[in-house]
Amino acid sequence: MSGAPARIGGVEESGTSRLETFSDGVFAIAATLLVLQFQVPKHHGPAFGHELLHNWHPYLAYATSFLTIGIIWINHHHLMVTIARVDRTFLFISTLLLLVVAFIPYPTQLVAEASSEPAAAYMYGGTLLVMAVVFNVLWIYASRDRRLLSEAMLPGQVRAVTQACAVGVPMTGLVVLLATWTPLGSVIFAFAISVFYLPGAAMMFDRS
Amino acid sequence: MSGAPARIGGVEESGTSRLETFSDGVFAIAATLLVLQFQVPKHHGPAFGHELLHNWHPYLAYATSFLTIGIIWINHHHLMVTIARVDRTFLFISTLLLLVVAFIPYPTQLVAEASSEPAAAYMYGGTLLVMAVVFNVLWIYASRDRRLLSEAMLPGQVRAVTQACAVGVPMTGLVVLLATWTPLGSVIFAFAISVFYLPGAAMMFDRS
Amino acid sequence: MSGAPARIGGVEESGTSRLETFSDGVFAIAATLLVLQFQVPKHHGPAFGHELLHNWHPYLAYATSFLTIGIIWINHHHLMVTIARVDRTFLFISTLLLLVVAFIPYPTQLVAEASSEPAAAYMYGGTLLVMAVVFNVLWIYASRDRRLLSEAMLPGQVRAVTQACAVGVPMTGLVVLLATWTPLGSVIFAFAISVFYLPGAAMMFDRS
Amino acid sequence: MSGAPARIGGVEESGTSRLETFSDGVFAIAATLLVLQFQVPKHHGPAFGHELLHNWHPYLAYATSFLTIGIIWINHHHLMVTIARVDRTFLFISTLLLLVVAFIPYPTQLVAEASSEPAAAYMYGGTLLVMAVVFNVLWIYASRDRRLLSEAMLPGQVRAVTQACAVGVPMTGLVVLLATWTPLGSVIFAFAISVFYLPGAAMMFDRS
Numbered sequence: 001m002s003g004a005p006a007r008i009g010g011v012e013e014s015g016t017s018r019l020e021t022f023s024d025g026v027f028a029i030a031a032t033l034l035v036l037q038f039q040v041p042k043h044h045g046p047a048f049g050h051e052l053l054h055n056w057h058p059y060l061a062y063a064t065s066f067l068t069i070g071i072i073w074i075n076h077h078h079l080m081v082t083i084a085r086v087d088r089t090f091l092f093i094s095t096l097l098l099l100v101v102a103f104i105p106y107p108t109q110l111v112a113e114a115s116s117e118p119a120a121a122y123m124y125g126g127t128l129l130v131m132a133v134v135f136n137v138l139w140i141y142a143s144r145d146r147r148l149l150s151e152a153m154l155p156g157q158v159r160a161v162t163q164a165c166a167v168g169v170p171m172t173g174l175v176v177l178l179a180t181w182t183p184l185g186s187v188i189f190a191f192a193i194s195v196f197y198l199p200g201a202a203m204m205f206d207r208s
Numbered sequence: 209m210s211g212a213p214a215r216i217g218g219v220e221e222s223g224t225s226r227l228e229t230f231s232d233g234v235f236a237i238a239a240t241l242l243v244l245q246f247q248v249p250k251h252h253g254p255a256f257g258h259e260l261l262h263n264w265h266p267y268l269a270y271a272t273s274f275l276t277i278g279i280i281w282i283n284h285h286h287l288m289v290t291i292a293r294v295d296r297t298f299l300f301i302s303t304l305l306l307l308v309v310a311f312i313p314y315p316t317q318l319v320a321e322a323s324s325e326p327a328a329a330y331m332y333g334g335t336l337l338v339m340a341v342v343f344n345v346l347w348i349y350a351s352r353d354r355r356l357l358s359e360a361m362l363p364g365q366v367r368a369v370t371q372a373c374a375v376g377v378p379m380t381g382l383v384v385l386l387a388t389w390t391p392l393g394s395v396i397f398a399f400a401i402s403v404f405y406l407p408g409a410a411m412m413f414d415r416s
Numbered sequence: 417m418s419g420a421p422a423r424i425g426g427v428e429e430s431g432t433s434r435l436e437t438f439s440d441g442v443f444a445i446a447a448t449l450l451v452l453q454f455q456v457p458k459h460h461g462p463a464f465g466h467e468l469l470h471n472w473h474p475y476l477a478y479a480t481s482f483l484t485i486g487i488i489w490i491n492h493h494h495l496m497v498t499i500a501r502v503d504r505t506f507l508f509i510s511t512l513l514l515l516v517v518a519f520i521p522y523p524t525q526l527v528a529e530a531s532s533e534p535a536a537a538y539m540y541g542g543t544l545l546v547m548a549v550v551f552n553v554l555w556i557y558a559s560r561d562r563r564l565l566s567e568a569m570l571p572g573q574v575r576a577v578t579q580a581c582a583v584g585v586p587m588t589g590l591v592v593l594l595a596t597w598t599p600l601g602s603v604i605f606a607f608a609i610s611v612f613y614l615p616g617a618a619m620m621f622d623r624s
Numbered sequence: 625m626s627g628a629p630a631r632i633g634g635v636e637e638s639g640t641s642r643l644e645t646f647s648d649g650v651f652a653i654a655a656t657l658l659v660l661q662f663q664v665p666k667h668h669g670p671a672f673g674h675e676l677l678h679n680w681h682p683y684l685a686y687a688t689s690f691l692t693i694g695i696i697w698i699n700h701h702h703l704m705v706t707i708a709r710v711d712r713t714f715l716f717i718s719t720l721l722l723l724v725v726a727f728i729p730y731p732t733q734l735v736a737e738a739s740s741e742p743a744a745a746y747m748y749g750g751t752l753l754v755m756a757v758v759f760n761v762l763w764i765y766a767s768r769d770r771r772l773l774s775e776a777m778l779p780g781q782v783r784a785v786t787q788a789c790a791v792g793v794p795m796t797g798l799v800v801l802l803a804t805w806t807p808l809g810s811v812i813f814a815f816a817i818s819v820f821y822l823p824g825a826a827m828m829f830d831r832s
Contacts, residue, residue, distance in 0.1 A: 018648065018701050024226065025652030028233030031310060032241060033656060038314040040321050049327030052318075063307065070303040077226050095694040099687065102655060106662040110676075113664050119673030232434065236441030239518060240449060246522040248529050257535030260526075271515065278511040285434050440642065444649030447726060448657060454730040456737050465743030468734075479723065486719040493642050 016086050019094060023080075026098045027073040030105060034065050037109040057184070058112035060191055061124075065108040067194035068128065072101060075135065078161060083142050084150040093138045100131045111187050121183035125175035128190060132168035139165045171197075224294050227302060231288075234306045235281040238313060242273050245317040265392070266320035268399055269332075273316040275402035276336065280309060283343065286369060291350050292358040301346045308339045319395050329391035333383035336398060340376035347373045379405075432502050435510060439496075442514045443489040446521060450481050453525040473600070474528035476607055477540075481524040483610035484544060488517060491551065494577060499558050500566040509554045516547045527603050537599035541591035544606060548584035555581045587613075640710050643718060647704075650722045651697040654729060658689050661733040681808070682736035684815055685748075689732040691818035692752060696725060699759065702785060707766050708774040717762045724755045735811050745807035749799035752814060756792035763789045795821075 038058055041051040076097075083090075107127045110120035142148040143158055171193050178186035246266055249259040284305075291298075315335045318328035350356040351366055379401050386394035454474055457467040492513075499506075523543045526536035558564040559574055587609050594602035662682055665675040700721075707714075731751045734744035766772040767782055795817050802810035 018644065020226065021229065021645070021648045022652050022697060024229045025233060025648060026656050028230050029237055029653055029656035030659075031306070032234050032237035033659065035238075035241065035310055035313050036244070036660070038317075040317055044322060044325060048322060048325045049330075052327045052331060062311070066307045066310065067303065070306070073230060074299065091698065095691065098655070098694070099690045102659055102690065103686070105659050109662075109664055114668060114672060117668060117672045119676045122673075123676060228434065229437070232437045233441060236438050237445055239514070240442050240445035243446075243449065243518055243521050244452070246525075248525055252530060252533060256530060256533045257538075260535045260539060270519070274515045274518065275511065278514070281438060282507065436642065437645065440645045441649060444646050445653055447722070448650050448653035451654075451657065451726055451729050452660070454733075456733055460738060460741060464738060464741045465746075468743045468747060478727070482723045482726065483719065486722070489646060490715065 016080060016083065019086060019091070020080055023076060023094065023098060024073070026102055027069055027076070030102050031066050031069040031073075033105045034062050034069075034108055037062070037105065037112050057115040057187075060187060061108045061112040061115075064187060064191040064194055065104050068190070069101065069104060071194060071197055072131065072135065075165065078164075079139055079142065082150060082153050082157070082161060083148040085148055087148065090138070090142060090148060093134065093141060097131070097134045097138055100127065100134055103127060104131075111183070115184045115187065118179055118183050121179035121186045122176060125172060125179050125186055125190065129169070129172040129176055132165075132172045136165050136169060224288060224291065227294060227299070228288055231284060231302065231306060232281070234310050235277055235284070238310050239274050239277040239281075241313045242270050242277075242316055245270070245313065245320050265323040265395075268395060269316045269320040269323075272395060272399040272402055273312050276398070277309065277312060279402060279405055280339065280343065283373065286372075287347055287350065290358060290361050290365070290369060291356040293356055295356065298346070298350060298356060301342065301349060305339070305342045305346055308335065308342055311335060312339075319391070323392045323395065326387055326391050329387035329394045330384060333380060333387050333394055333398065337377070337380040337384055340380045344373050344377060432496060432499065435502060435507070436496055439492060439510065439514060440489070442518050443485055443492070446518050447482050447485040447489075449521045450478050450485075450524055453478070453521065453528050473531040473603075476603060477524045477528040477531075480603060480607040480610055481520050484606070485517065485520060487610060487613055488547065488551065491581065494580075495555055495558065498566060498569050498573070498577060499564040501564055503564065506554070506558060506564060509550065509557060513547070513550045513554055516543065516550055519543060520547075527599070531600045531603065534595055534599050537595035537602045538592060541588060541595050541602055541606065545585070545588040545592055548581075548588045552581050552585060640704060640707065643710060643715070644704055647700060647718065647722060648697075650726050651693055651700070654726050655690050655693040655697075657729045658686050658693075658732055661686070661729065661736050681739040681811075684811060685732045685736040685739075688811060688815040688818055689728050692814070693725065693728060695818060695821055696755065696759065699789065702788075703763055703766065706774060706777050706781070706785060707772040709772055711772065714762070714766060714772060717758065717765060721755070721758045721762055724751065724758055727751060728755075735807070739808045739811065742803055742807050745803035745810045746800060749796060749803050749810055749814065753793070753796040753800055756789075756796045760789050760793060 041048045043051070104127060107120070107124040110117070111124045114120045139161065143162065146153075146158070149158065172190070175186050175190045175193070178189050249256045251259070312335060315328070315332040318325070319332045322328045347369065351370065354361075354366075357366065380398070383394050383398045383401070386397050457464045457471075459467070520543060523536070523540040526533070527540045530536045555577065559578065562569075562574070565574065588606070591602050591606045591609070594605050665672045667675070728751060731744070731748040734741070735748045738744045763785065767786065770777075770782070773782065796814070799810050799814045799817070802813050
């Protein structure tokens with residue numbers, strides 16, 4: 001919807017609206033596929049309720065990944081409303097970003113089922129880190145010299161988005177580091193980030 | 209589409225349209241993923257048809273969850289057409305609501321495969337209850353002092369939505385209570401609610 | 417997009433556009449989930465290629481269901497462009513239609529894995545029959561006395577849609593009947609219907 | 625959004641916008657379902673990390689298919705903005721294209737789990753080849769005698785799209801041929817194509 005598709009005789013100029021539809025689809029599907037990691041307990045009777053209640057790692061992994069995808073979706077929304085057009089490099093980096101977002105359900109399942117395995121936690125934190133890096137590359141490409149930015153964006157607004165994006169890299173880098181000492185702790189830390197960061201990401205709606 | 213995105217130089221003000229696209233995606237995907245709980249009977253021959261016909265719990269769970277998601281989607285539609293803009297708190301609560309909606313396929317599978325387990329029925333009713341509560345929180349936040357409401361909404365319309373929302377909490381609370389005595393009965397009760405409530409939810413289309 | 421959402425102060429009147437988004441989502445997801453029925457052959461070596469090549473029932477089931485969902489989607493599109501508004505009964509029947517559409521991947525998997533089981537073929541044909549019936553109920557409700565129809569619809573156009581819809585019921589009824597004698601044959605017949613019917617459904621685009 | 629839906633009294637003429645919504649849904653879902661092929665390693669301990677790290681074929685298959693679907697989506701976007709209306713044959717071929725796109729997760733899983741099986745690589749390359757052929761048929765049908773093209777399209781633009789489409793057939797044909805000698809090599813070649821081709825596909829955004 002952003003980037004006001006200017007049409008000259010049926011040819012859309014910027015192409016941001018269909019990119020948003022496609023991206024929204026990938027974000028929404030990746031977030032909803034997370035539920036497929038949950039498994040029905042195999043033993044019935046008292047063990048059934050016990051496993052549902054005490055095996056909380058899948059819930060933690062689900063909430064962390066869902067909120068993280070939600071934050072990335074919100075940030076992506078902010079990013080798209082700031083740009084006026086799309087070019088090939090932007091589209092290429094966007095595809096890479098979606099490739100990483102769509103991958104999230106797998107490391108989520110890894111830490112849900114094997115939360116004590118360092119490799120699972122590395123994979124999880126690593127995916128979040130790569131996602132944060134690719135997001136920054138996308139934003140830096142779009143905003144460098146105001147390459148793709150809408151003329152209505154004030155310098156202060158651009159700086160606010162830059163800062164909001166940049167903080168993701170050291171934060172998710174810490175998640176990866178933490179996995180060396182405590183795989184489960186690193187997921188809990190990622191959860192804490194997402195809970196504290198979500199209102200911050202959403203806050204930009206108040207300003208825009 | 210609602211909230212008439214006012215654009216000033218390419219910057220969308222309210223952001224309701226993309227929130228709707230994302231939400232519609234999550235609702236539609238969660239509803240469609242419900243089918244993955246069904247499993248092909250393992251034994252062929254006469255046992256095959258018998259299991260398809262007599263193992264009716266998965267069908268009950270599927271219909272109940274599908275109709276419930278449909279109702280929530282309709283109510284969410286009503287809610288979105290009443291509001292004029294979106295702020296960070298609204299977005300935060302919306303993300304929580306979607307997190308609960310996207311979770312529904314799991315408790316649905318639990319009651320489909322283990323309908324006699326109280327823990328499965330608690331999980332199912334509990335998810336519906338949490339969803340009803342979060343939906344009310346979302347509506348109360350948006351409508352308190354007409355914070356985010358469109359100016360065109362008449363007080364009578366606001367009251368109608370409030371009442372339609374509020375009834376969900378005691379109803380789904382009853383589903384949870386019933387699970388103590390009869391796990392399967394609580395799912396049947398949830399099904400009855402959804403069947404009777406769906407036309408009521410849809411009725412608001414006649415008035416709007 | 418159809419039903420030209422007339423907005424008075426931010427309140428959408430008809431609600432057809434979001435119903436279309438939600439429906440398109442369910443159609444697209446149900447069609448795409450069909451691929452999950454395919455299973456990687458368990459034995460490697462020569463048996464691997466042999467099973468991929470000779471076990472053609474899953475391919476038949478996939479193509480039949482995908483084309484059938486495609487036809488229903490096209491017909492649903494035609495139906496939506498003919499109506500000017502949505503009411504609660506229409507929304508209720510629409511939800512039932514989507515419930516049946518979203519169920520299709522399960523009977524598809526049944527006939528893919530157990531094509532010689534009459535119960536699987538009954539379930540498959542039965543689902544298609546119920547879908548055709550619900551679709552007709554939806555159309556009859558909308559078009560009876562031109563209840564929800566756009567004023568621009570000519571009587572001849574209304575009759576064309578009525579005829580195109582009605583033919584689905586006896587056709588899918590035949591699929592169910594055939595399952596009594598030849599389960600696999602009934603699926604092949606359903607495939608033939610979809611292949612011959614798809615251009616017919618699409619043809620209406622030329623007239624509209 | 626393309627094909628500027630001209631509405632006369634509520635009846636949409638061309639129907640391109642809903643076809644785009646449906647197509648975007650199938651593209652986005654097929655791309656996101658690819659992640660379901662990944663499986664949590666069964667053995668814990670050192671074997672867990674080893675399998676995550678050294679079993680790289682699933683990652684290759686995931687990236688190749690995701691980028692390929694991304695390219696086809698971009699090309700489909702270009703195609704849709706060039707046309708002014710949709711007819712029944714176009715819709716029929718579009719449905720076949722989506723049927724092939726939605727099938728991709730299966731051959732992807734085949735080469736991920738059995739990358740040394742020629743049959744898996746044939747199936748993978750064959751699916752890409754069929755997709756390229758169907759895409760060309762769709763474009764040739766739309767552009768022959770400018771049948772469905774927007775009047776604003778210049779002959780040079782039409783030729784550019786024709787050339788961009790045509791190159792896909794011999795390229796994916798090579799993938800199938802390569803599978804005879806080296807199944808894994810053919811997937812790596814398909815990956816190389818997608819990486820080099822993506823910027824080229826996206827480049828057309830600069831011109832349009």
